[in-house]
Amino acid sequence: MADLTTNFLGIQSPNPFWLASAPPTDKAYNVERAFEAGWGGVVWKTLGVNPPVVNVNGPRYSSKLSNERRVIGFNNIELISDRSFETNIREIEQVKKNWPDRVIIGSAMFPMEEKYWLELIPEMEKAGVDGFELNFGCPHGMSERGMGSAVGQVPEYVRLCTEFCKKATSLPVIVKLTPNVTNVVPIAEAALEGKADAVSLINTINSIMGVDLDTFNMYPNTGGMGSHGGYCGEAVKPIALNMVAEIARNKKTSGLPISGIGGISSWKDAVEFITLGSTTVQVCTAAMVYGFRIVDELKSGLSGFLDEKGIASVNDLVGRAVPSVTDWKNLNLNHIDKAVIDQDACIKCGRCHIACEDTSHQAITKEKDGVRFFEVIEEECVGCNLCVSVCPVENCITMVAQTEGVDLRTGKPIVNTHSDWTTHPNNPAKVS
Amino acid sequence: MRTNDNVVIHPQSDSTLSAKQLEDNFADIHPPLTDTTVGIEADRCYYCYDAPCTAACPTSIDIPLFIRQIYTKDTSGAAKTILDSNIMGGMCARVCPTENLCEGDCVRNTHEDKPVAIGLLQRYATDSVQSTGKQLFERQADTGKKIAVVGAGPAGMACAHQLSMLGNSVTVFEDKNKAGGLNEYGIAAYKTVDDFAQKEIQYIMDLGGIEIKTGMALGRDLTLGNLQKDFDAVFLAVGLAGVRALDLENECADGIQDAVDYISVLRQSDDLKNLSVGDNVVVIGGGMTAIDIAVQSKRLGAKRVAIIYRRGPDEMGASDVERKFAQTNGVDIHFWSKISQIVTNNNAVSEIVIEETKLAEGELKGTGKMHTMQTDSLFKAVGQLLDNEVDGINQLQCDRAKIVVDINRRTSSEGVWAGGDCIDNGYDLVVAAVEDGKIAARDIHQSING
Numbered sequence A: 001m002a003d004l005t006t007n008f009l010g011i012q013s014p015n016p017f018w019l020a021s022a023p024p025t026d027k028a029y030n031v032e033r034a035f036e037a038g039w040g041g042v043v044w045k046t047l048g049v050n051p052p053v054v055n056v057n058g059p060r061y062s063s064k065l066s067n068e069r070r071v072i073g074f075n076n077i078e079l080i081s082d083r084s085f086e087t088n089i090r091e092i093e094q095v096k097k098n099w100p101d102r103v104i105i106g107s108a109m110f111p112m113e114e115k116y117w118l119e120l121i122p123e124m125e126k127a128g129v130d131g132f133e134l135n136f137g138c139p140h141g142m143s144e145r146g147m148g149s150a151v152g153q154v155p156e157y158v159r160l161c162t163e164f165c166k167k168a169t170s171l172p173v174i175v176k177l178t179p180n181v182t183n184v185v186p187i188a189e190a191a192l193e194g195k196a197d198a199v200s201l202i203n204t205i206n207s208i209m210g211v212d213l214d215t216f217n218m219y220p221n222t223g224g225m226g227s228h229g230g231y232c233g234e235a236v237k238p239i240a241l242n243m244v245a246e247i248a249r250n251k252k253t254s255g256l257p258i259s260g261i262g263g264i265s266s267w268k269d270a271v272e273f274i275t276l277g278s279t280t281v282q283v284c285t286a287a288m289v290y291g292f293r294i295v296d297e298l299k300s301g302l303s304g305f306l307d308e309k310g311i312a313s314v315n316d317l318v319g320r321a322v323p324s325v326t327d328w329k330n331l332n333l334n335h336i337d338k339a340v341i342d343q344d345a346c347i348k349c350g351r352c353h354i355a356c357e358d359t360s361h362q363a364i365t366k367e368k369d370g371v372r373f374f375e376v377i378e379e380e381c382v383g384c385n386l387c388v389s390v391c392p393v394e395n396c397i398t399m400v401a402q403t404e405g406v407d408l409r410t411g412k413p414i415v416n417t418h419s420d421w422t423t424h425p426n427n428p429a430k431v432s
Numbered sequence B: 001m002r003t004n005d006n007v008v009i010h011p012q013s014d015s016t017l018s019a020k021q022l023e024d025n026f027a028d029i030h031p032p033l034t035d036t037t038v039g040i041e042a043d044r045c046y047y048c049y050d051a052p053c054t055a056a057c058p059t060s061i062d063i064p065l066f067i068r069q070i071y072t073k074d075t076s077g078a079a080k081t082i083l084d085s086n087i088m089g090g091m092c093a094r095v096c097p098t099e100n101l102c103e104g105d106c107v108r109n110t111h112e113d114k115p116v117a118i119g120l121l122q123r124y125a126t127d128s129v130q131s132t133g134k135q136l137f138e139r140q141a142d143t144g145k146k147i148a149v150v151g152a153g154p155a156g157m158a159c160a161h162q163l164s165m166l167g168n169s170v171t172v173f174e175d176k177n178k179a180g181g182l183n184e185y186g187i188a189a190y191k192t193v194d195d196f197a198q199k200e201i202q203y204i205m206d207l208g209g210i211e212i213k214t215g216m217a218l219g220r221d222l223t224l225g226n227l228q229k230d231f232d233a234v235f236l237a238v239g240l241a242g243v244r245a246l247d248l249e250n251e252c253a254d255g256i257q258d259a260v261d262y263i264s265v266l267r268q269s270d271d272l273k274n275l276s277v278g279d280n281v282v283v284i285g286g287g288m289t290a291i292d293i294a295v296q297s298k299r300l301g302a303k304r305v306a307i308i309y310r311r312g313p314d315e316m317g318a319s320d321v322e323r324k325f326a327q328t329n330g331v332d333i334h335f336w337s338k339i340s341q342i343v344t345n346n347n348a349v350s351e352i353v354i355e356e357t358k359l360a361e362g363e364l365k366g367t368g369k370m371h372t373m374q375t376d377s378l379f380k381a382v383g384q385l386l387d388n389e390v391d392g393i394n395q396l397q398c399d400r401a402k403i404v405v406d407i408n409r410r411t412s413s414e415g416v417w418a419g420g421d422c423i424d425n426g427y428d429l430v431v432a433a434v435e436d437g438k439i440a441a442r443d444i445h446q447s448i449n450g
């Protein structure tokens, strides 16, 4: 059995699966249930200063569903904890006593004045948290009050607030980043400059779920008026993965530990986050949709995967895929792939044909000898992968690397040397 | 030889089933999809390019498009897509042997052996407009032209609808006192419940421009010559009013009747409790009619029902699915068997003699092996025939008891078109009759409006 324990910033966790700061970690009752179910840790629902915030009494959540009503994306306008600071502290203390082997991270969002941090962070530390997560990500409501993503979007504020927190505690401090920025890297760098021990990402993405077509009111709304929410769940995973990888491969931040968040709903998602540089992963939406029991699938899938690959521990997996991420300009322009359709697997739906015909390179036939027949025309195929992307049968169309002979499309010989945009003759800024 | 509404039912024992049992036995055999299941089923469609299902539909409904419209909750758009190609898309959704048509060619069969439920999806869409009566069609400007349609079955009504849409006025002459043809009088009761045939006719009539004159038969009340004189064109859609005979002695004995006659009484019955059914029912034939009379007899309470068919399962006119449906309903199918003698007692059938058959050098032969079967009710379902003695039809070129037409459904006589079961369209199905009506209508419109 592979070793699922993780050491993140010196904090030991029986497995890398933490619940993200959100409704699943709102109070003692939920967190106790989560630990009973087997979660390695939680980031407690974000604490704020007194008096506590208030939430709307209309819909806080809404979802993007598949036709089978599976939740693909999820949106919320919930604020941080709407319970008093003291209540939260009391409960954290109690739960930590009951579950000493599990991780409790205290999430904080205070105004940008040092005094709040110096006063409240030590209170949380006394309650027994293992570390802190600074919520610079909440994109709705709190940001209008100069907190959450309003801080997280300005590198200077991020650095400043991180410094306030570091001054108040010797425990590890994780800075939680917002994806609502054009480039997440400078923000991570600012956190590092403020002496953050780690970053976690992503928080939710600004979103409007839709419009009620009878009333022409945006949806979800509270009595007719709505406000943008934060988007999360499966749909945001690719965006989150990219941001994690950008930080992991950026020179300045490459050593900075990461707790990966965003759309994780299966062990495979978790492995992807880990291989792109995360040491732990956090889950919110999947737990909100299916309940805490999904941790069983996460743990068994991850451990089965490690066993199958002969990898001893989660730690050995961290960052394994990072070296494969690079800038476009470094991609090998000599490499040639062509699509190949497995005729035995082909069900003859014709989707590859019409996709390639209408929108790509007219490289798939539709008939042969008067009958439906879909085959790649090598002379036209540019290897774009569109056909693979639209084919309903797994592994029916594959991209096959061409290693010898001539590229029938260009008539040029296939060479096994590397050549990229940096030296390409068409590049006005090429290095010679 | 024409059938009429008042067929005499021969004395048989009354059904022993309770009203509740009868109600269950004759309820919809394919209950409709719900608002929930329809989304899941629609999601299964791959939206194939140049889709094989569409190619397999005799009316070429754009199936991937209508399923996508259902998926995006544009249900009336979906209905429009269907009805544009097939105005009886609602009936077809219920009665088409989809396993041999659209669903048979669904690409999902390749890997999982479970096609998209196209028939049920089609029904969902068409029912949604049928139930609200929302009219999706508009008539074009009046052409001033008049067309006579003979027969108000699927072919006749589809033709009338298309012609009226194109701006022509149509008079439909129908022998019986209700329109609908076999949709009303022939299709198995549990395939089209709740008077659906009449609702569909009503939807077609709501377009306007069509008048149906019932109780008017070509050959009895009308002549083809007069129709040609009084109208700009004539469309014959008389179906197959004749019934093939067994050519056996005692064929007219009590207890023996044409399956279609009995089904028509069943379909028109207000209370199935009043129908009598035999104890030992034997059906001669291998097509859809044989299956239908056998299963309906069983569901009416017959103790034993056997189908006697000359050839093997592969040669049956009925599809695999229908054959299995009969068998799971407790009908015994005797393949490679033919009836060779009818034994009577007091002029009523009491027993039949069956001879086994086999193929010898490509020809069907009796083997001489005989056995008998106790029989108190014998149904003939050996095929319907064109009644080509009818005045007018007897002047047309016919081949193997079908009216000969060209690809536009023109007959040998100038100004006379024909379609449906009375021509050889290769199917003898509702959907094919609708296609004939549609094609003929377009050709008629073009030819009379220059």
Ligand SMILES: Cc1cc2nc3c(=O)[nH]c(=O)nc-3n(C[C@H](O)[C@H](O)[C@H](O)COP(=O)(O)OP(=O)(O)OC[C@H]3O[C@@H](n4cnc5c(N)ncnc54)[C@H](O)[C@@H]3O)c2cc1C
Binding pocket: B095, B096, B097, B150, B151, B152, B153, B154, B155, B156, B173, B174, B175, B176, B179, B180, B181, B182, B183, B186, B187, B188, B191, B216, B217, B218, B219, B237, B238, B239, B240, B241, B260, B263, B288, B289, B292, B390, B419, B420, B421, B422, B428, B429, B430, B431, B433
């Ligand atoms: C028992 C049975 C079950 C069937 N089940 C199915 C099924 O499940 N699915 C399927 O797709 N198909 C089925 N069929 C076949 C289908 O019903 C026919 O193919 C279809 O009805 C043909 O349509 P039509 O308009 O050509 O003829 P019909 O439906 O027969 O209509 C002809 C009309 O013309 C009228 N008529 C006849 N002679 C005259 C005259 N001289 N003057 C005026 N009017 C006249 C008739 O009264 C009738 O209304 C079944 C047929 C039978 C017999």
Ligand SMILES: Cc1cc2nc3c(=O)[nH]c(=O)nc-3n(C[C@H](O)[C@H](O)[C@H](O)COP(=O)(O)O)c2cc1C
Binding pocket: A020, A021, A022, A023, A045, A046, A074, A075, A076, A078, A079, A080, A081, A107, A135, A137, A138, A176, A202, A203, A204, A232, A233, A234, A236, A261, A262, A263, A264, A282, A283, A284, A285, A286
């Ligand atoms: C209803 C809801 C409330 C949330 N509240 C908080 C919060 O108080 N503090 C915080 O840091 N993140 C909060 N988040 C963001 C989540 O912690 C997480 O970053 C985000 O949902 C992405 O992960 P997921 O795709 O697994 O849901 C909230 C998310 C949801 C759905």
Ligand code: SF4
Binding pocket: A338, A339, A355, A356, A360, A361, A362, A363, A364, A376, A377, A380, A381, A382, A383, A384, A385, A386, A387, A388
């Ligand atoms: S890889 Fe692109 S160009 Fe090649 S066949 Fe597929 S869709 Fe067409």
